[in-house]
Amino acid sequence: MREKDEATIAVLGAPRSGKTTYQLALLAGMTAVGGRFSLHAHHEDGVDMFGRWQAIVDGGQVDVTDAAPVRRVFTFSRGLVPLTDVRWTDFRGGALDTKGGPGGASDTAELYEELARADCVFVMLSGEHFRRPAGRRPGAELLGETRAHQISRLITMTCTRRHEAALPLPALALLVTKADLVDWEERAVGDVVEELRTLLPVAFGAGTRTAVCRVSAGPLNGTGQGPAQRGSAAPSGVHLPLLFALAEHYRTRAIRLEERLAASALRQEQIGRELAELSPRSRWPRDRRHGDLQQELARIGRERAGDRAWADRHRAERRALLPALKAVAMFQDGRPVASGEQEDG
Numbered sequence: 001m002r003e004k005d006e007a008t009i010a011v012l013g014a015p016r017s018g019k020t021t022y023q024l025a026l027l028a029g030m031t032a033v034g035g036r037f038s039l040h041a042h043h044e045d046g047v048d049m050f051g052r053w054q055a056i057v058d059g060g061q062v063d064v065t066d067a068a069p070v071r072r073v074f075t076f077s078r079g080l081v082p083l084t085d086v087r088w089t090d091f092r093g094g095a096l097d098t099k100g101g102p103g104g105a106s107d108t109a110e111l112y113e114e115l116a117r118a119d120c121v122f123v124m125l126s127g128e129h130f131r132r133p134a135g136r137r138p139g140a141e142l143l144g145e146t147r148a149h150q151i152s153r154l155i156t157m158t159c160t161r162r163h164e165a166a167l168p169l170p171a172l173a174l175l176v177t178k179a180d181l182v183d184w185e186e187r188a189v190g191d192v193v194e195e196l197r198t199l200l201p202v203a204f205g206a207g208t209r210t211a212v213c214r215v216s217a218g219p220l221n222g223t224g225q226g227p228a229q230r231g232s233a234a235p236s237g238v239h240l241p242l243l244f245a246l247a248e249h250y251r252t253r254a255i256r257l258e259e260r261l262a263a264s265a266l267r268q269e270q271i272g273r274e275l276a277e278l279s280p281r282s283r284w285p286r287d288r289r290h291g292d293l294q295q296e297l298a299r300i301g302r303e304r305a306g307d308r309a310w311a312d313r314h315r316a317e318r319r320a321l322l323p324a325l326k327a328v329a330m331f332q333d334g335r336p337v338a339s340g341e342q343e344d345g
């Protein structure tokens with residue numbers, strides 16, 4: 001049986017920024033990728049999510065705030081081959097506004113834990129705020145409504161801790177949700193990207209890998225508030241942040257595995273030298289050393305075969321995602337990454 005690996009997505013977004021609706025629209029919208037990639041929810045989660053999505057399609061209530069975090073695991077597949085389990089917990093936006101430490105809110109504490117292990121952080125920013133050009137500096141209202149300060153603080157905290165633990169930093173996907181509320185003929189995407197830079201400079205700093213994606217569940221209610229209008233659900237662009245997150249997950253995993261392979265190759269050489277130095281006429285204690293080294297060599301050999309297979313597999317899966325990502329604006333250390341550079345990067 002082919003093993004699956006696991007990726008975690010953590011989501012940061014102000015209350016009502018569209019986090020829950022996005023997750024529902026993504027599940028419904030993944031069929032729009034032409035069946036090449038798919039996502040399915042496990043067990044009763046799928047029933048629950050499609051029920052809620054159907055309510056939106058039928059013109060029902062959209063904005064249900066789940067008080068407790070809703071933990072979900074999805075399986076991402078290419079064709080019919082399941083590749084990666086995606087852990088993804090939906091928190092209420094209010095979890096950003098409370099403390100997570102002792103005496104703080106339990107969902108905030110859980111959000112911090114999710115950030116600590118996230119492969120990718122989705123930052124949800126409602127299109128409502130990008131309808132008209134912002135000034136040269138984001139105003140207090142925009143900073144407050146998007147929770148930009150809280151989001152920056154959490155990203156900085158997460159990256160600092162990862163640095164200290166010598167772990168890779170999470171990729172960042174900035175999602176302009178409710179993108180249907182923006183008239184993109186009037187607003188150049190590049191201008192919105194520049195506004196995101198001033199709003200969340202941390203997402204464009206040294207060491208970051210960031211994508212900017214416009215996503216919409218459909219015009220729903222035309223205002224971003226209240227129940228949807230019947231027949232208005234039409235997911236658009238929803239799959240791209242997920243494909244970016246997975247491509248980055250595969251890239252980071254392949255790099256980590258190559259590092260491990262390099263370290264184990266060094267150890268193999270060391271053992272080889274030590275074995276050569278052991279005298280063939282060695283007495284019992286040395287024989288034991290000989291046996292231990294042989295055993296270690298065999299173990300390393302098995303590990304290396306596994307690591308090599310996974311590294312190759314992750315690279316191949318990443319390559320398979322790249323054509324779909326051509327439409328995504330990506331940044332490395334804040335500088336745009338041309339889609340050609342993605343091939344070897």
Ligand SMILES: Nc1nc2c(ncn2[C@@H]2O[C@H](COP(=O)(O)OP(=O)(O)OP(=O)(O)O)[C@@H](O)[C@H]2O)c(=O)[nH]1
Pocket residue numbers: 013014015016017018019020021022062063064065066091092093094177178179180181215216217218219220221222223224225226227228
């Ligand atoms: N026009 C439009 N409205 C949307 C879209 N997605 C969400 N909305 C609206 O935004 C409101 C909030 O959506 P939710 O998905 O509940 O937001 P949330 O971030 O999960 O909110 P909390 O869980 O309360 O923090 C809903 O009333 C929806 O009508 C979209 O793509 N387009």
Ligand SMILES: [Mg+2]
Pocket residue numbers: 019020021064065066090091092093
């Ligand atoms: Mg919600």
